Amino acid sequence: MHQERKPMSRQEFLLQMDEILGLNPGTLRGDEKLENLKNWDSTALISLLVVAEANNNVPIAPDQVVGCSTVADLLRLAQVQD
Amino acid sequence: MASEINTLPAEVSKALRFPIDAASVVRQRKSLVQELLKQPNLAPTRVAILGGSTTAEVKNMLELFLLMHGVQPSFYESGYNRFAEDVLFENRDLWNFKPDIVFIHTNWRNVSQFPELMEAEADVEGRVRREMERFESLWKKIHADLGAVVIQNNFDLPDLRPLGNLEASQTFGRVNFLLRLNAEFASYARNHSRFLINDIHYLSAQVGLGEWFAHSYWYNFHMALSPTATVALARNVAGIVKSIYGKSKKCLILDLDNTLWGGIIGDDGVQNLILGRDHPVGESFLDFQRYVKDLQRRGVLLAVCSKNDAETAKEGFSHPDSILKVEDFSVFKANWNPKPGNIREIAAELNIGLDSMVFVDDNPAERALVADQLPEVAVPEVGSDVSRFAEILERERYFELDRLVSDDLNRSAYYTANAQRDSSQAGFQDYGEFLASLEMTAEIAPFSPVYLERITQLINKTNQFNLTTRRYTIAEVEAFARNAEYVTLYGRLADKFGDNGLVSVLVGRTHDTTVELDLWLMSCRVLNREMELAMFDALVEQCQFRGVRKIVGVYVPSKKNGMVARHYENLGFTRVDVTSEGHEVWHYQVPADYSPRTRFIRRTAIEPKVA
Numbered sequence: 136m137h138q139e140r141k142p143m144s145r146q147e148f149l150l151q152m153d154e155i156l157g158l159n160p161g162t163l164r165g166d167e168k169l170e171n172l173k174n175w176d177s178t179a180l181i182s183l184l185v186v187a188e189a190n191n192n193v194p195i196a197p198d199q200v201v202g203c204s205t206v207a208d209l210l211r212l213a214q215v216q217d
Numbered sequence: 218m219a220s221e222i223n224t225l226p227a228e229v230s231k232a233l234r235f236p237i238d239a240a241s242v243v244r245q246r247k248s249l250v251q252e253l254l255k256q257p258n259l260a261p262t263r264v265a266i267l268g269g270s271t272t273a274e275v276k277n278m279l280e281l282f283l284l285m286h287g288v289q290p291s292f293y294e295s296g297y298n299r300f301a302e303d304v305l306f307e308n309r310d311l312w313n314f315k316p317d318i319v320f321i322h323t324n325w326r327n328v329s330q331f332p333e334l335m336e337a338e339a340d341v342e343g344r345v346r347r348e349m350e351r352f353e354s355l356w357k358k359i360h361a362d363l364g365a366v367v368i369q370n371n372f373d374l375p376d377l378r379p380l381g382n383l384e385a386s387q388t389f390g391r392v393n394f395l396l397r398l399n400a401e402f403a404s405y406a407r408n409h410s411r412f413l414i415n416d417i418h419y420l421s422a423q424v425g426l427g428e429w430f431a432h433s434y435w436y437n438f439h440m441a442l443s444p445t446a447t448v449a450l451a452r453n454v455a456g457i458v459k460s461i462y463g464k465s466k467k468c469l470i471l472d473l474d475n476t477l478w479g480g481i482i483g484d485d486g487v488q489n490l491i492l493g494r495d496h497p498v499g500e501s502f503l504d505f506q507r508y509v510k511d512l513q514r515r516g517v518l519l520a521v522c523s524k525n526d527a528e529t530a531k532e533g534f535s536h537p538d539s540i541l542k543v544e545d546f547s548v549f550k551a552n553w554n555p556k557p558g559n560i561r562e563i564a565a566e567l568n569i570g571l572d573s574m575v576f577v578d579d580n581p582a583e584r585a586l587v588a589d590q591l592p593e594v595a596v597p598e599v600g601s602d603v604s605r606f607a608e609i610l611e612r613e614r615y616f617e618l619d620r621l622v623s624d625d626l627n628r629s630a631y632y633t634a635n636a637q638r639d640s641s642q643a644g645f646q647d648y649g650e651f652l653a654s655l656e657m658t659a660e661i662a663p664f665s666p667v668y669l670e671r672i673t674q675l676i677n678k679t680n681q682f683n684l685t686t687r688r689y690t691i692a693e694v695e696a697f698a699r700n701a702e703y704v705t706l707y708g709r710l711a712d713k714f715g716d717n718g719l720v721s722v723l724v725g726r727t728h729d730t731t732v733e734l735d736l737w738l739m740s741c742r743v744l745n746r747e748m749e750l751a752m753f754d755a756l757v758e759q760c761q762f763r764g765v766r767k768i769v770g771v772y773v774p775s776k777k778n779g780m781v782a783r784h785y786e787n788l789g790f791t792r793v794d795v796t797s798e799g800h801e802v803w804h805y806q807v808p809a810d811y812s813p814r815t816r817f818i819r820r821t822a823i824e825p826k827v828a
Binding site: 157182185188 | 240243244274433437445
């Protein structure tokens with residue numbers, strides 16, 4: 136059951152992605168190409184889907200992520216607030 | 218093994234404690250694993266995951282929860298849905314990996330064929346038999362060729378039921394079929410050692426089928442479970458592995474007021490305690506007492522640690538609805554002293570480590586004090602709502618069992634008998650006279666199949682009287698027993714107060730005229746009874762029989778086995794070396810005219826009793 140939550144901010148999302156990828160907090164700026172990210176793999180993708188749904192109540196279909204090539208694309212998909 | 222959850226950094230501890238925020242664990246997994254890898258003394262274990270679906274997330278989460286229990290896994294993963302092929306065709310990588318544990322991650326989707334609609338019962342039975350043959354062929358091959366412990370998922374239930382409720386009652390219904398298979402799996406587990414069920418039928422009910430399975434993860438990744446359900450599954454499997462390695466807790470320490478009954482016994486008196494079916498909160502306390510009693514019956518030791526006068530505290534158990542009685546508790550500490558000190562005394566009286574204990578108290582201040590001063594003691598945040606106490610204990614899996622042996626059921630009785638022995642000792646001036654008065658008898662013999670489970674349990678749980686602290690699976694213990702190069706001895710000790718059960722294990726490998734001792738350990742419940750002398754006498758007999766002239770003893774110092782630092786010296790060994798790792802090597806030349814050292818223990822004939 137999902138409760139109403141304040142949507143995640145851009146910074147919160149980027150910090151969570153840092154955590155998922157095992158990067159130091161603040162590493163991701165939001166304009167990176169996914170293919171250049173260390174540890175961006177199916178495991179990271181699944182973690183991202185879980186986090187987006189848990190935090191933003193935004194279910195993202197895996198095939199939508201496949202269409203993303205940058206972190207900015209993911210931010211738009213996850214509907215984070217600026 | 219490595220530290221307990223309380224001794225981990227606070228943020229790690231918080232993330233992994235019930236109730237777990239699965240999404241947070243998924244997100245933080247990498248950093249949690251990095252922190253857990255810093256623990257000292259991690260026990261390496263080889264785990265093969267044979268999957269009927271995608272297993273990458275299972276492996277990731279299993280790594281995390283195994284590390285939480287001080288186990289550092291290396292993994293083999295089968296190819297997608299190749300759980301059967303990898304075994305039947307002896308995949309070279311799997312065979313070379315030599316797993317200690319094989320986890321078969323299958324689920325209802327891996328049933329080869331469900332019954333047809335309106336299929337006759339005899340035909341459905343045939344399908345059950347063929348499905349069982351299919352799985353049994355894997356289990357037997359794993360045991361025979363790899364010698365690993367098998368952890369096998371039973372079957373969860375499908376999210377869809379075309380027959381509706383009839384799925385459960387009709388023999389051709391999928392639900393009915395799966396329940397029959399689960400019963401067959403359970404029967405196999407009861408009748409075979411080194412085979413354990415990971416009960417995903419129960420887990421999926423606990424998580425809820427709606428959360429257990431997620432369509433998008435199945436169709437896109439062929440993950441049989443959602444990522445958050447995978448967290449629950451991995452936690453459960455890690456709990457099973459923990460119990461195999463003897464890391465389950467042994468003792469539950471309980472506060473009294475507002476923990477075992479509602480109210481304050483000292484103020485309210487027994488007649489006004491809230492306990493019993495007439496009151497919703499009273500019924501909660503009753504059910505919690507029933508749960509605690511069930512734990513005690515299966516071998517968990519109970520202790521009281523309460524701020525009360527002792528006699529007043531005991532009155533609470535005379536309440537007509539109290540399920541627990543004073544005699545259910547192996548130690549009863551009710552006084553006005555700080556609880557950490559009492560808990561240390563409980564540990565000393567029971568001769569078990571603080572890390573074997575769980576402390577439950579409704580008072581957050583008391584919990585915080587114990588958690589702060591005794592980080593080895595598990596202190597679950599039970600809150601103050603007694604209706605949740607049992608659930609929280611359950612979910613933390615403190616007392617997970619991999620096997621129930623008769624010694625477990627008798628554990629409380631052993632400690633009660635020990636208390637009687639200690640009381641009897643007070644009447645003697647001379648300790649030797651006391652020992653003689655016990656009329657002790659010991660059965661010491663080579664390993665017998667009937668005792669292998671208890672022997673393995675002792676090997677993996679004993680920390681203090683343990684010369685090398687080496688841990689072995691039951692498969693390895695069986696191999697010692699079958700190998701003529703090994704001298705194996707178990708020891709049971711009884712006296713006029715009762716049977717202590719199987720309490721000592723010794724294993725040595727012979728080479729020419731030498732035997733090197735790999736294992737020598739003894740339960741602390743029989744310390745200072747000279748049982749180690751009886752074991753040594755039996756070892757020397759074996760040496761004389763085999764023509765062995767030198768016994769090599771190795772002492773590997775650990776944090777917990779300081780009590781045996783002079784064990785070999787006391788037996789007349791000579792220290793010949795200390796290795797660079799600090800292991801001490803001791804030699805003993807077996808004399809032709811050896812005189813038995815045992816003074817107070819009569820050895821009975823070497824005929825193992827049926828457990």
